Amino acid sequence: MKHQINVVINGEKKRFKIFPSEILLDVLRREGYKGVKRGCNEGTCGTCVVLLNGRAVKSCVILAAQVHECEITTIEGIGTREKLHPVQLSFVEENVVQCGFCIPGMILSAKALLDKNPNPTRDEIKFALDGNLCRCTGYRGQIEAVLKAAEIIRGEKK
Amino acid sequence: MSRITKWFYPTTIDETLAFLTEKNNEIIAGGTHIATQRHQSPVQMVDITRIPLKYIKKEKNSLRIGSITTITEIIESPLCLEVGKGILTKACQLIADNPLRNKITLGGNIARRIPWVGLPVVLLVLDAHIVMIEKGNKEEKIPAKTFFEMEKLQKGKLIKEVVFPLNSVSFTRYEKFCLTTADYTWLTLAFAANIYLGVIKDIKFAVSRITKFQRVTAVEEALLGKNVNTIDNQQIIDLLKSNISIVADFRSSKEFRATILEVFLGRFINEMKEETA
Numbered sequence: 284m285k286h287q288i289n290v291v292i293n294g295e296k297k298r299f300k301i302f303p304s305e306i307l308l309d310v311l312r313r314e315g316y317k318g319v320k321r322g323c324n325e326g327t328c329g330t331c332v333v334l335l336n337g338r339a340v341k342s343c344v345i346l347a348a349q350v351h352e353c354e355i356t357t358i359e360g361i362g363t364r365e366k367l368h369p370v371q372l373s374f375v376e377e378n379v380v381q382c383g384f385c386i387p388g389m390i391l392s393a394k395a396l397l398d399k400n401p402n403p404t405r406d407e408i409k410f411a412l413d414g415n416l417c418r419c420t421g422y423r424g425q426i427e428a429v430l431k432a433a434e435i436i437r438g439e440k441k
Numbered sequence: 442m443s444r445i446t447k448w449f450y451p452t453t454i455d456e457t458l459a460f461l462t463e464k465n466n467e468i469i470a471g472g473t474h475i476a477t478q479r480h481q482s483p484v485q486m487v488d489i490t491r492i493p494l495k496y497i498k499k500e501k502n503s504l505r506i507g508s509i510t511t512i513t514e515i516i517e518s519p520l521c522l523e524v525g526k527g528i529l530t531k532a533c534q535l536i537a538d539n540p541l542r543n544k545i546t547l548g549g550n551i552a553r554r555i556p557w558v559g560l561p562v563v564l565l566v567l568d569a570h571i572v573m574i575e576k577g578n579k580e581e582k583i584p585a586k587t588f589f590e591m592e593k594l595q596k597g598k599l600i601k602e603v604v605f606p607l608n609s610v611s612f613t614r615y616e617k618f619c620l621t622t623a624d625y626t627w628l629t630l631a632f633a634a635n636i637y638l639g640v641i642k643d644i645k646f647a648v649s650r651i652t653k654f655q656r657v658t659a660v661e662e663a664l665l666g667k668n669v670n671t672i673d674n675q676q677i678i679d680l681l682k683s684n685i686s687i688v689a690d691f692r693s694s695k696e697f698r699a700t701i702l703e704v705f706l707g708r709f710i711n712e713m714k715e716e717t718a
Contacts, residue, residue, distance in 0.1 A: 286447075286448060303445040303446060303447060303448055303486070304444065304445040306476055324477075325477055326473060326476075326477070326541060326623070327623040328623075329538070329540060332540050335543075338513070338540075338543040339539060339540045339543060340540050340543050340544050341473075341540045341541060341544075343476070344472075344473045344474075344476040344477060344541070344544075345472065345473070345476055345544065346445070346469070346472060346475070346476050346486070348445075348448045348486065348488070349469065349472055349488060349490070351448075351450065351488075392539065392540065410534075410539065411539050412539070413538045413539050413622045414537075414538030414539045414540040414541060414622065414623070415540075416623075
């Protein structure tokens with residue numbers, strides 16, 4: 284490993300030694316961020332989504348060296364078991380999780396949307412989640428869950 | 442796995458151009474296709490995301506977009522809606538999916554002659570210009586038609602920006618056919634026309650993926666000067682089919698692709714008649 288990157292992951296400064304050709308997904312999982320899931324490994328399914336400087340990106344099609352001096356948020360940086368993030372809470376309450384494999388990526392895509400736009404339309408939610416595939420539940424429930432999370436974030440619902 | 446040996450992070454255009462003169466150096470910005478690419482020989486990556494080419498600037502008659510501006514940033518910019526009655530924004534909305542649009546850059550979409558990318562046909566019908574820069578800060582402004590006729594970019598040159606004209610246009614359409622957001626595109630078409638009192642005064646039509654990126658001048662010439670109400674759709678469709686070489690691949694036959702093309706072009710012409718007659 285002959286390349287070094289400095290990143291801020293979930294608010295913590297980190298320094299990783301990497302191979303120059305390594306994919307971000309591989310580095311994150313090796314460093315313990317197992318909430319970043321490997322699905323298609325070619326930029327299609329969205330299970331590996333993380334936030335890069337606040338934007339949802341697919342970590343399987345980004346080389347780790349590209350995120351040098353950037354901020355990354357993984358699902359481990361969103362909420363806690365005791366205090367879930369509003370998107371996590373609404374996904375649970377709306378029963379939109381089955382196998383759960385797509386959920387970390389989907390929650391991060393929804394969070395990125397709501398951070399910028401806490402009052403999205405259904406179409407804006409569909410557009411924000413169009414890179415996250417779910418093979419269990421379909422998408423209707425998840426869209427409802429994001430609408431509900433938006434209400435919590437706006438303070439209209441507890 | 443790629444055979445990347447080293448990374449550089451230039452912060453200025455001059456520094457970037459100095460790196461580009463080296464034989465094995467390759468530019469990366471969004472990099473979504475590079476991550477899964479296998480390099481035959483060792484390469485050194487020049488990450489250009491820190492140089493000041495991320496901007497959208499309006500001038501009197503044009504909009505200049507820096508080459509490392511992402512597709513999402515173009516979609517979110519109200520200024521880009523002024524380009525070709527919103528055709529640039531629409532084409533960007535149909536590129537891949539949200540996490541990929543957050544990484545893909547304007548320059549990356551047009552730099553490689555990858556047939557499934559969306560923007561070349563839009564640049565062709567809008568008469569956009571691509572500004573290239575090389576060592577010594579020499580700039581060259583190339584019309585989109587010339588740019589897409591070149592097989593690849595010349596070594597040592599960098600795409601600085603794309604300049605879109607803001608002149609008025611009466612009718613534009615962009616369509617893309619694919620099975621899912623992440624599917625490789627099967628067909629892209631773009632259409633821009635100026636129509637005065639029902640008569641077509643200027644028209645540009647481009648198609649890709651079903652053939653190479655190209656303006657179809659035979660169709661443009663057949664439509665120029667016509668009253669939109671007198672256009673014979675089938676005649677134009679037949680003319681288009683006879684002037685391009687439709688390619689098949691493992692997913693669909695030439696006949697199927699020709700049918701998709703026919704449906705979209707027929708739809709464009711009908712919408713043009715309804716909106717501008």
